[in-house]
Amino acid sequence: xxxxxxxxxxxxxxxxxxxxxxxxxxxxxxxxxxxxxxxxxxxxxxxxxxxxxxxxxxxxxxxxxxxxxxxxxxxxxxxxxxxxxxxxxxxxxxxxxxxxxxxxxxxxxxxxxxxxxxxxxxxxxxxxxxxxxxxxxxxxxxxxxxxxxxxxxxxxxxxxxxxxxxxxxxxxxxxxxxxxxxxxxxxxxxxxxxxxxxxxxxxxxxxxxxxxxxxxxxxxxxxxxxxxxxxxxxxxxxxxxxxxxxxxxxxxxxxxxxxxxxxxxxxxxxxxxxxxxxxxxxxxxxxxxxxxxxxxxxxxxxxxxxxxxxxxxxxxxxxxxxxxxxxxxxxxxxxxxxxxxxxxxxxxxxxxxxxxxxxxxxxxxxxxxxxxxxxxxxxxxxxxxxxxxxxxxxxxxxxxxxxxxxxxxxxxxxxxxxxxxxxxxxxxxxxxxxx
Numbered sequence: 198x199x200x201x202x203x204x205x206x207x208x209x210x211x212x213x214x215x216x217x218x219x220x221x222x223x224x225x226x227x228x229x230x231x232x233x234x235x236x237x238x239x240x241x242x243x244x245x246x247x248x249x250x251x252x253x254x255x256x257x258x259x260x261x262x263x264x265x266x267x268x269x270x271x272x273x274x275x276x277x278x279x280x281x282x283x284x285x286x287x288x289x290x291x292x293x294x295x296x297x298x299x300x301x302x303x304x305x306x307x308x309x310x311x312x313x314x315x316x317x318x319x320x321x322x323x324x325x326x327x328x329x330x331x332x333x334x335x336x337x338x339x340x341x342x343x344x345x346x347x348x349x350x351x352x353x354x355x356x357x358x359x360x361x362x363x364x365x366x367x368x369x370x371x372x373x374x375x376x377x378x379x380x381x382x383x384x385x386x387x388x389x390x391x392x393x394x395x396x397x398x399x400x401x402x403x404x405x406x407x408x409x410x411x412x413x414x415x416x417x418x419x420x421x422x423x424x425x426x427x428x429x430x431x432x433x434x435x436x437x438x439x440x441x442x443x444x445x446x447x448x449x450x451x452x453x454x455x456x457x458x459x460x461x462x463x464x465x466x467x468x469x470x471x472x473x474x475x476x477x478x479x480x481x482x483x484x485x486x487x488x489x490x491x492x493x494x495x496x497x498x499x500x501x502x503x504x505x506x507x508x509x510x511x512x513x514x515x516x517x518x519x520x521x522x523x524x525x526x527x528x529x530x531x532x533x534x535x536x537x538x539x540x541x542x543x544x545x546x547x548x549x550x551x552x553x554x555x556x557x558x559x560x561x562x563x564x565x566x567x568x569x570x571x572x573x574x575x576x577x578x579x580x581x582x583x584x585x586x587x588x589x590x591x592x593x594x595x596x597x598x599x600x601x602x603x604x605x606x607x608x609x610x611x612x613x614x615x616x617x618x619x620x621x622x623x624x625x626x627x628x629x630x631x632x
Contacts, residue, residue, distance in 0.1 A: 202226055217247055224255055233259050250276060254286050261289060266296040284310050284317040291322055298347060300326070346417055346446060349410035356400070356407045358527030365518050366391060366408055370493050374412045374448055390482060390494040390513055392456070394501040395520035396601035396608075398559025401497040402454060404520065408495065409450035417443055419453045424474075433477040440481040440492070447491030456496035457503045475505055482513040499604065501620070502611045509620075519623035522557050522601050525550045531561050532590075539569070542586040549590050555599040567593035 206223040213219060224239035240256040243249055253276050260269035273290040276283075287310045294303035304326050310317050325348075353363050369391055373380050393401045402418070409416035417439065424435045436459075443451040453459065459478060481487075482494065496514055498504060508514050523531060528550045536544065553561065568589040575583050609628060612621035625631070 203230075215246075217243055217249060217252075221249070221251055221255070224252070228255060228259060228262075231262070233263055250279070250281060250283075254283070254289070257286075257293075258289060261293055261296075266293045269293045270297065282313060284314050287313070288317065288319050288322065291319075291326075295322070295325060296350065300348070346415055346442065347406075347409075349406040349416050351403075351407050352410040353407050355410075356404060358524045358530075359400070359404065359520070362393075362404065362518055362520055365516065366404075367411075369516055370408060370450075371412055374414075374491075389515060390496065392501065392504075392508070392514040392517045393495060393497045393520050394499070394517065396522060396557060396604035397499050398557035398600065399520050399522050400558050401520050402452065405450065405452040405495045405497065408493070409452075412448060412450070412493075414448040414450050414493070415443075415446040417446075417449060417451045419451065421455055421458055424459065430473075432474050436474065436477055436481060440487070440489075443492045443494075444487055444489065448493070449491065450493045450495060452495045452497070454497050455499075456508075457498040457500050475507075479507055479513065482508075502615065517620055519621075519627070521623075521627050522555050522599070523561075528553055528556065528561060531558055532565075535562065535565050536585065540582045540584040542584045544585075544590070545587040548587060549594070552591060552594050553599075555601050555605075557599065557601050560597065560599050560601070564590060564593040564597050567596055 203223065203226055206219065206226065209219055210216065210223065220239055220243055224236050224243070227233075227236035227239060237256065237259045240252045240259065243252040244256065253272050257269045257272040257276075260266070260272070270290065270293040273286060273293060276286055277290065281287075287306055291303045291306040291310065294300075294306060303322070307319070307322050307326055310319070353367075356363065369389065393404065395401065405418075406416055419439055423439065424432055426432045426435060440451070443449040459474065482489075494514075496508075501517065509517065529546045532544070532546055532549060553564070556564070568585050571589055571592065572583045572585055605624075605628065608621065608624050609630070612624040612628075613630070616622065616625075
């Protein structure tokens with residue numbers, strides 16, 4: 198298939214515009230050449246007058262390729278409800294479900310594919326869904342998937358920039374899992390804790406998910422609501438159950454956001470309940486009564502100076518990593534991603550990245566929203582979407598200052614005057630300040 202084939206099909210359609218088979222062939226050709234927008238238009242055109250199942254499955258495949266998994270699954274569910282037993286349709290549906298983390302339903306659908314045709318084996322699905330020669334998911338997984346146990350589909354390749362941070366995590370987490378025999382030879386355990394700190398909105402959660410994806414490990418994302426309880430003793434129980442869940446599913450990355458709210462300094466606490474929770478937390482980290490081998494604990498905080506010093510003892514969070522605002526390369530990749538499916542003219546990314554120093558990922562989201570709002574106002578007059586250009590984004594930059602500035606003002610004071618152990622030297626290095 199080539200451009201010449203596409204031209205020939207388009208020419209033929211001029212003389213026979215209602216020929217569904219011919220238009221389907223054109224759409225399939227465009228899809229095979231990864232011309233997704235054009236293929237989507239042709240499949241959609243067919244479906245305006247004809248409820249053709251091939252057009253539906255083709256459009257679903259376009260959405261899957263574009264990463265619009267929810268739209269893909271909606272179309273495939275409609276086909277399946279209409280009675281489709283096509284193994285290709287069911288296989289694509291299983292893949293779409295897996296992308297949206299509906300693991301149990303994906304297993305059920307893939308089983309149906311193999312029941313219809315044992316030869317319809319799919320390597321990608323089999324490697325992710327089959328467990329020890331069977332497709333039976335363990336009972337624990339089915340219960341846990343409804344809570345917060347995930348299998349991330351992203352890895353370090355999806356994280357732009359942050360090379361120093363990724364290197365630290367690789368040494369602490371990834372290398373031990375890749376070379377366990379070397380670590381055992383030295384009597385060193387696989388696991389432990391890393392504390393990520395930095396201004397809000399700079400990708401600490403995303404980086405934690407990418408870490409789990411990099412080592413093909415389970416991922417537990419814990420928020421305060423999953424732990425804190427109004428009844429005395431229940432918070433400690435919740436915390437213990439979460440650590441037990443991680444141990445059962447090792448290797449596992451346990452990510453605890455806003456960890457300073459759980460592990461605030463005990464000297465500042467008036468109520469004993471808070472101290473009990475911190476003591477429980479420290480016991481879980483130490484693994485006194487349980488083995489934490491293979492449990493990789495990542496904590497994130499915007500205020501590491503509020504964390505109880507006991508958490509920084511070796512064997513707990515023994516490595517503290519500064520996650521700075523995205524650098525120029527990362528800011529450009531964020532901009533490109535956020536503007537990908539929006540109407541744009543030629544964008545001077547280099548100029549924008551130079552004007553957005555110290556902007557967090559959340560700040561970049563904000564300036565794009567402002568630029569869109571400006572364009573929407575201009576589009577209301579004639580109803581035609583106006584493309585976003587460089588000037589629009591630069592105008593938005595002038596309206597939105599980086600939210601990290603306030604954080605750096607506070608952090609600078611701690612780095613300058615409460616930094617005897619050198620914990621916050623990375624902040625000084627980032628700010629280009631010499632003590």
